[in-house]
Amino acid sequence: xxxxxxxxxxxxxxxxxxxxxxxxxxxxxxxxxxxxxxxxxxxxxxxxxxxxxxxxxxxxxxxxxxxxxxxxxxxxxxxxxxxxxxxxxxxxxxxxxxxxxxxxxxxxxxxxxxxxx
Amino acid sequence: xxxxxxxxxxxxxxxxxxxxxxxxxxxxxxxxxxxxxxxxxxxxxxxxxxxxxxxxxxxxxxxxxxxxxxxxxxxxxxxxxxxxxxxxxxxxxxxxxxxxxxxxxxxxxxxx
Numbered sequence: 001x002x003x004x005x006x007x008x009x010x011x012x013x014x015x016x017x018x019x020x021x022x023x024x025x026x027x028x029x030x031x032x033x034x035x036x037x038x039x040x041x042x043x044x045x046x047x048x049x050x051x052x053x054x055x056x057x058x059x060x061x062x063x064x065x066x067x068x069x070x071x072x073x074x075x076x077x078x079x080x081x082x083x084x085x086x087x088x089x090x091x092x093x094x095x096x097x098x099x100x101x102x103x104x105x106x107x108x109x110x111x112x113x114x115x116x117x
Numbered sequence: 118x119x120x121x122x123x124x125x126x127x128x129x130x131x132x133x134x135x136x137x138x139x140x141x142x143x144x145x146x147x148x149x150x151x152x153x154x155x156x157x158x159x160x161x162x163x164x165x166x167x168x169x170x171x172x173x174x175x176x177x178x179x180x181x182x183x184x185x186x187x188x189x190x191x192x193x194x195x196x197x198x199x200x201x202x203x204x205x206x207x208x209x210x211x212x213x214x215x216x217x218x219x220x221x222x223x224x225x226x227x228x229x
Contacts, residue, residue: 004160033216043206043219055216090160102168103149103210106217108160 003027006091006109014117015083021076021112023091032074033092033106034066043090049074050096078114086116119144119211123220130197131228138192138223140207145185148210151217152181152192155204164205165192197227 004025013019025032031050037043047066048055054066063079078085088111095104120143130136140150149168153161165174165181167190173182180193194201204224208217 035217040221041204042221043208043217045216045218048216057216092161103166105151105163105166107163108153110158110160 004091004093004107004109006089006112008112009110010113010115012115012117013081015081017081018077018079019081019114020078021089021091021114023074023076023109024072025091025093025107026072027093027095027107029093029107030071030096031094032068033094034074034076035090035092035108037088037090037111039087046076046089047074081114081116083116086114088113119147119209119218121207121209121218121220123205123207123223125223126221127224127226129226129228132197132199134197134227135193135195136197136225138194138205138207138225140190140192140220142188142190142209142218144211145188146211147185150181150183150190150207150209152179152190153206153208155206155222161206194225197225199227199229201225202227 007022033048034046035043045057046060065077068074090111091109092106094106097103122141124139151166152164155161167174167183178195183190204222206222208219
């Protein structure tokens, strides 16, 4: 009954390869996110997506692209992997703001540790 | 550009002690502030969310306060336990799309 699940948990691959990380949420949330946690444990937003719009952090290379086959999934595709892409990637989801405009808590997956050789 | 700072970076306390973790942000125009806990090798667990119109939220032994005008929040943990050992992250939402901007966290160690 995991709320936000990511696969794989670990991903080790060669530089230059293309890889995908899957994320699924069973909470019925409207918005999903991808975050990157670097080697210094600093978390930064990469994307947020609902059925209306995709918000991209301007610092994210275009080698990274989110794909949402349906409301419950937001997968992350990465092309031409580089050494600097090594990090832990977290998926999260949240409900849309309440009718009063109050943002809702974000729920995180356990992360995918990506290591580039 | 919003920046979130957490002090101290690490904290070690004996079991049973009350403690305060600090978070500050540079732009007071936030939608909300959220405190998370991260255990090693795990994702983030949401602890408390304070809307911009609120001043504090409580959950069990945890109490979070928010002073938007001064750009500060505190997380108060009462009667700390070894199981509270984790990294505590503070994050603010700067826009309606909900993207969180995180601090670098405070690593808490509670000694038995």
